Amino acid sequence: MELDKMDENDWKYHGEGNKSLVVSHLQHCRVLRLLKFPSEDSAHTRQFLASLGTSICNNTAEQAFRHILNIVDYSKYVMKPLLGEKYVHSGEVVKLPLDFVRQLSLKVQQERPELRCDKVMDTFSGCGLCLPNLTQLPLHHLRDHRPPICVEIKPKCGFLPFSRHITKECKRKVCRFCMHQHYKLANGKWKRLSRYCPLDLFSGSKQRMYVALKNLLEEPQNNLKIFKGGELIFSCKDDAKQQPELNDLIQHLRPYFSHSNGLYNGHQPGKAILNEFIQVICSALLSGGDSNRSGEPRKVHLSESRPHCEASPFPRDLLRNGNHGLPKDSVLAKILQVQMLDNLDIEGIYPLYKRVEQYLEEFPKERNRLQIDGPYNESFMDKVKNCPTEDDGSVEYAVGKVHQYRVAMTAKDCSVMITFAPCEEDEEQQLKLEKPRFTYSISILDLDPKPYEGIPHQYKLDTKIVNYYLRSTQAPPPSSLYKERQECTLLFHAV
Numbered sequence: 001m002e003l004d005k006m007d008e009n010d011w012k013y014h015g016e017g018n019k020s021l022v023v024s025h026l027q028h029c030r031v032l033r034l035l036k037f038p039s040e041d042s043a044h045t046r047q048f049l050a051s052l053g054t055s056i057c058n059n060t061a062e063q064a065f066r067h068i069l070n071i072v073d074y075s076k077y078v079m080k081p082l083l084g085e086k087y088v089h090s091g092e093v094v095k096l097p098l099d100f101v102r103q104l105s106l107k108v109q110q111e112r113p114e115l116r117c118d119k120v121m122d123t124f125s126g127c128g129l130c131l132p133n134l135t136q137l138p139l140h141h142l143r144d145h146r147p148p149i150c151v152e153i154k155p156k157c158g159f160l161p162f163s164r165h166i167t168k169e170c171k172r173k174v175c176r177f178c179m180h181q182h183y184k185l186a187n188g189k190w191k192r193l194s195r196y197c198p199l200d201l202f203s204g205s206k207q208r209m210y211v212a213l214k215n216l217l218e219e220p221q222n223n224l225k226i227f228k229g230g231e232l233i234f235s236c237k238d239d240a241k242q243q244p245e246l247n248d249l250i251q252h253l254r255p256y257f258s259h260s261n262g263l264y265n266g267h268q269p270g271k272a273i274l275n276e277f278i279q280v281i282c283s284a285l286l287s288g289g290d291s292n293r294s295g296e297p298r299k300v301h302l303s304e305s306r307p308h309c310e311a312s313p314f315p316r317d318l319l320r321n322g323n324h325g326l327p328k329d330s331v332l333a334k335i336l337q338v339q340m341l342d343n344l345d346i347e348g349i350y351p352l353y354k355r356v357e358q359y360l361e362e363f364p365k366e367r368n369r370l371q372i373d374g375p376y377n378e379s380f381m382d383k384v385k386n387c388p389t390e391d392d393g394s395v396e397y398a399v400g401k402v403h404q405y406r407v408a409m410t411a412k413d414c415s416v417m418i419t420f421a422p423c424e425e426d427e428e429q430q431l432k433l434e435k436p437r438f439t440y441s442i443s444i445l446d447l448d449p450k451p452y453e454g455i456p457h458q459y460k461l462d463t464k465i466v467n468y469y470l471r472s473t474q475a476p477p478p479s480s481l482y483k484e485r486q487e488c489t490l491l492f493h494a495v
């Protein structure tokens with residue numbers, strides 16, 4: 001990519017989250033990730049820059065540049081060692097011509113979903129992050145005319161907190177995602193409750209994972225996206241009232257599971273295709289484990305807490321005490337391990353945050369030594385890894401636990417991308433399914449640092465979610481919601 005010859009016509013809108021907007025290159029397997037700002041901030045910044053000349057402009061650009069460098073360093077020196085080399089692509093910071101970024105911003109504006117337009121793309125810093133396009137597979141993997149399918153899952157927190165600091169008993173029984181659903185519904189963020197439960201996905205039980213994925217397909221919200229040949233083909237609708245079209249998805253998937261036509265001829269072939277699709281995703285999520293002598297992948301049982309969420313729709317009588325767990329090197333085991341660095345829960349972290357704040361008020365220069373805002377390097381990682389296990393009352397302990405909590409928060413908000421394409425029989429990395437065979441790659445994305453200043457907000461949000469959940473589940477539920485949930489339940493074949 002020649003940075004001095006950047007042309008907005010070579011790029012197209014690819015997607016966005018709360019903090020960044022992503023464009024993909026039309027020919028190369030590359031994306032650019034650009035930061036976003038609340039629109040008022042941007043208007044202020046532009047006015048500010050216009051009125052105050054280039055030196056301030058350079059400072060602002062410099063700040064944005066450092067912010068993106070921080071994102072890359074955090075991914076490289078913190079998240080990659082924790083999650084594994086093979087899953088993390090940190091990307092590189094690139095300086096972009098301002099004219100290119102401005103033209104690009106105008107070009108993508110009409111493609112952006114309305115619910116994300118409260119923020120605007122950064123058009124003044126002139127920097128972005130260049131990453132491989134993970135919805136595609138490297139060309140040498142593709143010997144088939146069918147384009148790769150990519151499934152992006154934002155799994156969220158996969159365990160129930162076990163900290164002694166917890167004050168509300170329901171947090172030990174119902175997971176944060178399931179509780180949060182009620183609060184999101186009340187706020188109007190979503191129109192229907194999702195039946196997805198992260199604890200099912202992280203269980204390592206094929207049956208429970210299957211149910212979790214099926215529930216994601218029925219109500220993807222912002223937890224599931226599907227791409228074909230790099231194009232988004234399935235996600236939540238811009239109008240949150242509308243349900244995504246499963247029939248369209250089936251048509252897209254049919255050529256990949258064509259043998260199903262024969263197998264299930266005349267007998268709900270669409271559902272059979274979705275069944276197989278889910279099984280491919282499950283196999284990918286469970287892959288990556290090393291083998292012990294018996295050839296069985298080594299399992300890890302990470303959860304110190306109850307392994308089942310009481311709000312999950314998975315039938316309780318099907319919960320067996322079987323030796324499930326996730327294969328040690330599987331992507332979900334890696335993510336869960338990092339999520340569980342939060343072993344005090346926000347209720348235990350908040351007082352430690354206040355201890356740090358008090359200390360910084362007295363010794364503001366210590367902020368740098370304690371690496372509150374980075375740099376995210378080996379020394380930061382040391383603080384995360386070598387934090388004392390017992391509270392000795394020190395600021396070092398408090399900072400270590402706060403750092404661990406922030407790292408865990410990143411893992412609770414990251415996404416997994418599984419990209420697969422049909423392959424020939426002799427491909428090396430294949431999912432062990434009878435038929436069809438796929439070559440695949442798995443990556444973890446959105447590994448940005450979570451701000452230290454966000455901790456008071458997290459504390460308040462936690463209280464709101466729990467209180468709202470208790471209130472809404474104690475009162476009889478509005479009957480229409482439950483009706484909708486039942487109506488949208490598909491009948492899948494058991495696995």
Ligand SMILES: O=P(O)(O)O[C@@H]1[C@@H](OP(=O)(O)O)[C@H](OP(=O)(O)O)[C@H](O)[C@H](OP(=O)(O)O)[C@H]1OP(=O)(O)O
Nearest residue numbers: 017018019154156180222409410412413450454461
């Ligand atoms: O707090 P949560 O659990 O709602 O997570 C936020 C996400 O909401 P979700 O519940 O997944 O719909 C939220 O996602 P959406 O914008 O709702 O798609 C962001 O990922 C947010 O992170 P950040 O502030 O952009 O760094 C996330 O905030 P963090 O808590 O990870 O900082």
Ligand SMILES: Nc1ncnc2c1ncn2[C@@H]1O[C@H](COP(=O)(O)OP(=O)(O)OP(=O)(O)O)[C@@H](O)[C@H]1O
Nearest residue numbers: 015016017018019020022031131132133134135446
């Ligand atoms: N390297 C990549 N390759 C392909 N697609 C990507 C890549 N990085 C991001 N995307 C797409 O862009 C979307 C937005 O990116 P990302 O999740 O990093 O945004 P964000 O604003 O940081 O998210 P959040 O809302 O969690 O803060 C992703 O959901 C994904 O579909």
